[in-house]
Amino acid sequence: MREIRLHDTRTASLRALEPRDPGKVGIYACGPTVYARIHVGNARPYVVFSLLKRFLQHEGYDVTFVANITDVNDKIYAAAQQAGVSSEHLAAEMTAHYVADTDALGLGRPDHEPRVVDSIDGIVGLIQALIDRGAAYAAEGDVYFRVRSDPGYGNLSHRHVDDMNQGEGGDGLHLKEDPLDFALWKAQKPGEDTAWDAPWGRGRPGWHIECSAMAEELLGVGFDIHGGGNDLIFPHHENEAAQTRAGRGAELAQIWMHNGMLQTGPAGGDEKMAKSVGNIALLPEVLAQYGRDALIAFFCSAHYRQPISFGDDALTQAQATVRRLREAARRLEVGAPTPPDMRGLKTRFFAALADDFKTPEALAAVFDWVREANRRADAGERVGDADLREMLSVLALDTVLEIDGADATGPDEEARTLLEARQAARAAKDWAAADRLRDELAARGWTVRDGADGAELVRAG
Structure with a gap:
């Protein structure tokens, strides 16, 4: 196995x-809090760590990828009350949307997607361990973590402990020994309809505490990579790390890997895309407008650690x-190998990914490969698609090479009618109907591929 380095x-x-x-390799990436539909910025960590898994598998590793779903949270209580539904109902509805929306990315599911409501026993156990070790204390039904009990606090976010505001405002302030302490458990308040008994x-x-417990349950302590957006470094990931150190006497993860934010505004701008700001573009809407392949290519065009400007130009x-890759595929000999003297470009591609997962440099190697393949094709040489297919499969872009993927007879009239109905449902933003029609097509053996020129049906399998 080649050496792989990550920041x-x-x-x-x-x-x-x-x-x-x-x-x-064990990977844990923080997933969404399901109080609303996810936006395209929420999709970036899902894409980054799904592709990282593909690369590590290509390199011969057995990878377990865990991405949690936060279905118990203040934001869910507030959104449910505003909508006039139970928090359990809202969380279940938005979880279903999240799964359907990320399914449309065509990257497969994480190996495990733990939910808070299914992880309460482990969470309570970890809190109790913190109390037993003197790192936490109960106060009128709340439990708080003693931040100053952890000498390593601040090592992840590189901040001095006195400069860290937990963002909890005045909530529970009168119960805290120190304003820096943060809540591990919150006593049930009026209007909060989901709660559990604890000691x-x-x-x-x-x-x-939710993520610390869920990660430990599925990957153990000291797993390999903990990921998420860089907006989570503090307080979320700093607190995760501190809780596990104090409760288990060991580091939760070996490498903490963070992706940059999507930015919006004129020509991309520098404002983070966020529901709280109101500058969001929902993932299904972006997929409908630009297509799945283009969105994956967009994410790969920037290094994962850097911010990326979202907009029509990009x-x-x-x-x-994507069109350039499709055009190149038409000139290649399907299934045939690459000429030996072009193999160095594939080596360069994988070396870029091994060096902190530099997808822009990897894509540059792909297009140098395409340029050389076109030159040879112009000269009458035969060039196979095997190396290009191998490279693009790691970035989940090999679907662009399936130019002859449809059945020779094409979709029948009923399948075309279902596709038209799905397109009408998407135009009306009736995502539930669109998902149902997509599933009907899948049952008939057709995969829907959304592209810039509309949707097409490709024979599954």
């Missing part, structure tokens, strides 16, 4: 991936990238 936020340096268990009182977990350029 570790805690050490602010590139670190060699040295799996805890030889040949196996210190009926209530529900705080946000940070997505239109991504569509052009």
Whole structure:
């Protein structure tokens, strides 16, 4: 296996991936809080860590990818009350939307998608361990973490402990020994309709303890890569790391890997895309407008650690990238190998990914490969598609090469009618109907591929 180096936020340096268990890699990435439909910015970590899994599998690792779903949270209680439904109902509805919306990315599901409501026993157990070790204390049904009890606090976010505001405002301030302490468990308040019994009182977990417990349950302590957006470094990931150190006497993860934010505004601008700001573009709407392949290419066009400007210009350029790959595929000999003297470009592609997962450099190697293949085709040489297919499969872009993927007879009239109905449902933003029609087509053996020129049906399998 080649050496793979990834940027570790805690050490602010590139670190060699040295799996805890030889040949196996565990990845945990923080998923969404399901109080609304996800926007395209929420999709970036899903794409980044799904593609990282593909690369590591290509390199021979057995990868377990965990992405949680936060279905118990203050934001869910507030949104449910505003909508006049139970928090359980809202969370279930938005979880179903999240799964359907990310399914449309065509990347497969994470190996595990734990939910808070199914993880309460482990959360309570970890909180109790923190109390037993003197790192946490109960106060009138709440439980708080003693921040100053952890000498390593601040190592991840590189902040001095006195400069850290937990963002909890005045909530529970009169119960805290120190304003810096943060909630592990919150006593049930009026209007909160989901709660559990615990040794210190009926209530529900705080946000940070949820991920520590779910990650530990599925990957153990000291797993290989913890990921998420860089907006989570503090307080969320700093607190996760502190809780596990204090409760288990060990680091939760070896490498903390963070992706940059999507930015919006004129020509991309520098404002983070966020529901709280109101500058969001919902994932299904972006997929409907630009197509799945273009969105994946867009994400790959920037290094994962850097911010990326979202806008029509960038997505239109991504569509052009996809068209160029499709045009190149038409000149290749399906299934045939690459001429040996072009193999160095594939080596360059994988070397870029091994060096902190540099997808822009990897794409540059792909297009140098395409340029050379076109030159040879112009000269009358035969060039196979095997190496190009191998490279693009790691970036989940090999679907653009399936130019002859449809059945020779094409879709029948009933399938075309279902596709037209699905397009009408998407135009009306009736996502439930669109998902149902997509499933009907899948049952008939057709995969829907959304592109810049509309949707097409491709024979599945």
